[in-house]
Amino acid sequence: MKKHDPIHANHRVQRDYPAKAKFCPLCGAAMESRLLMPENAARKVCTRCGFVLFPGPKLVAGCFVIDTERVLLIRRGIEPAVGKWTFPGGYVDFGENAADTALRETHEEVGMRVALGPLLGVFNDAAITVVVYLATPGKEPPSLTVEATEVRYFGPSDIPWHDLAFPTTTDAVTAWVALVRGSNTSS
Template sequence: MTDRPSPPDDSLDPAFRRRVPHGDSLERDVCERCGFVAYDNPKIVVGSVVRSPGGVMMCRRAIAPRIGFWTLPAGYLEHGETPEEGARREAFEEAGADIELTSLLAVYTVRRLSQVQLIYRAELRGGYEAGPESLEVREFGWNELPWDALAFPSVAWALEHERAVAGGALAPFTNPVPDDAA
């Protein structure tokens, strides 16, 4: 269920125009017949750096974009889900992993994709196996991380920030570079 109002049934093919709705300050798509405002807001991505005695758990992507590249278990937050629930769900979907979140590691902004990414620190509780979105799941020690085969810049940021926290730095972190370079 969403908090957004739905357009009336008789407006399934509404005539939308870009304009500033009454009481707003930004241009939006507004139905000229019924006044419905179609808000297009950033997407929330949730994920985690999952630690275990064997290192950091990572997933090799089986889906686009970046098939075959390594990533952290992460994905879009679903309606009605807390960020923490979403991060745990993503770890289970992608790696069959039960995780315990320990703290918020970082909040990244990827402006060109209209994403806000919430990345948590987590501990692995048990085993793991590749889910339908992963070709492979494995643990990497710090000295064997696949830096040249990471799927996204924010994966490298999160790994670097996790290492910084392990060395005593305080989290949460933000983008280490301008957000339009992500």
């Protein structure tokens, strides 16, 4: 591989940050675990400049594109969880807000310009916090991409529960199914 060739991110490695960080992102010196006061918590601290690494989850945002009480799911074409089902979404870039990310990622992954609706919820696992919005489809039908090798709308009773990509996917789909079933019983 040449120095300027494009690469694909190894998302499995991304989950190792910050736990396995060894060097200071500011000066490159070694990091060591130290007790940080007044919070009395162990944090990685640079041995040269004193930079303290405050760990936090990576922020992801995505859309539940809803069409007649069916949600659009994509079969992942990339790792992690290649071949599993999830919704369009991805990492929030520095300086970008979650709503803009959800719209951008939906367009990148399935070629749809959607109308953002209300927040479905915020879902967490150890390294990721996922913000999920409800959305309505635009004019374009969903299309296939490298990231979405199959796209399909599922009703609440058709969800491929054993084939969902991530715990946060399961949590978000569970919240959506409860929302749909709750709205059907109150009508």
